[in-house]
Structure formats: C-alpha cells, structure tokens
Amino acid sequence: MFKDAKGFSLLELLVVCSIVAILAGVAVPKIGQVMANARSARIEADLTTLDTAIVMYQNDTGKNPAQVSDLKGYLNDADKLEPPAGSCAMRDGKLEEIPAGTAYTLDYDGEKDAQGNKDTAGEWRAFCKGHKAGDFGR
Numbered sequence: 001m002f003k004d005a006k007g008f009s010l011l012e013l014l015v016v017c018s019i020v021a022i023l024a025g026v027a028v029p030k031i032g033q034v035m036a037n038a039r040s041a042r043i044e045a046d047l048t049t050l051d052t053a054i055v056m057y058q059n060d061t062g063k064n065p066a067q068v069s070d071l072k073g074y075l076n077d078a079d080k081l082e083p084p085a086g087s088c089a090m091r092d093g094k095l096e097e098i099p100a101g102t103a104y105t106l107d108y109d110g111e112k113d114a115q116g117n118k119d120t121a122g123e124w125r126a127f128c129k130g131h132k133a134g135d136f137g138r
Contacts (some may be wrong), residue, residue: 023093036095041097047133050104050126054076065122068104069137071109082100083128087136096129104128 008016053074057065065071072078085100109125109132125132 033089036087036089038100039084039086040090043083043088043128044133044136046083046104046128047128047136048077050081050106051133054106054124054126055095058124064108066132067105067106068126088136090131091135092136093138096131098129102129 005079015037031133049069050071053071054065056074057071069079075081081104083104085098085101087095088098090096105127106124107127109127127129130138
C-alpha cells in the first residue's frame with residue numbers, strides 16, 4: 001500500500017532508541033567518575049601549590065602563616081582560592097563530598113605531646129576538609 005513511502009518504521013525507531021538508551025546508561029556513570037577525578041586533581045594541585053607557598057612564607061618571615069590570605073605575596077588570587085564543590089575521588093577508593101563554600105585551611109601536620117605541644121618532626125600543610133594533597137586522587 002505504501003511501497004514508495006519514505007521514512008522509518010516504528011520497529012526501526014524502537015531499535016535505535018533502545019541502543020541510545022543502553023549507550024547512555026553505560027556513559028553516564030563514567031562521566032560522574034571522570035568529573036570526580038578532575039575535581040580531585042584540581043584540589044591536589046591547589047594543596048601542593050599552597051604547601052610550596054607555606055615553605056616560601058616560612059623562609060621569608062621565619063613564622064608560620066595563620067591563614068591562606070597570609071600567602072597573598074606567594075599566590076595569585078589567594079583570597080579567591082577554594083576547592084571545587086562536588087564529589088572527589090580519594091586514594092583509598094572512596095568519594096568525598098566537598099560542599100560549596102568549603103575553604104582550604106592551614107594547620108600543623110605532625111604529632112603532639114601530652115601537653116599539646118607540637119613536635120619538631122611535623123610541618124605546616126594545607127588541608128581540604130582535613131585531607132592533605134596526597135590523600136586525593138586515584
């Protein structure tokens with residue numbers, strides 16, 4: 001009856017839609033993991049840069065920086081530096097959620113004695129939600 005009609009049959013359209021749905025089902029979880037890895041790489045790079053700026057600040061001033069804004073002379077836009085919000089991949093294989101508005105912090109990374117005094121083996125480091133640069137990534 002419609003021998004000369006051009007177009008696709010309903011069956012052909014259903015097969016194509018099914019294939020697209022299967023491909024999307026495989027790709028969407030991969031995209032989420034790629035985004036988490038990208039956020040982790042950014043945080044790891046930021047923390048490494050902050051650690052370097054801390055050492056330079058200590059060498060120039062002889063004291064430890066109290067906050068990230070103290071490192072203005074060693075970083076561009078130190079006040080605007082913040083981690084990307086979202087899930088981040090950690091070295092232990094877990095995902096860590098970084099909420100929007102989270103700030104990098106500077107703190108002592110080492111053991112403390114019974115009185116709370118810092119030992120000499122530790123150093124000042126940059127942290128994101130209590131994690132060092134080496135804690136992020138795969």
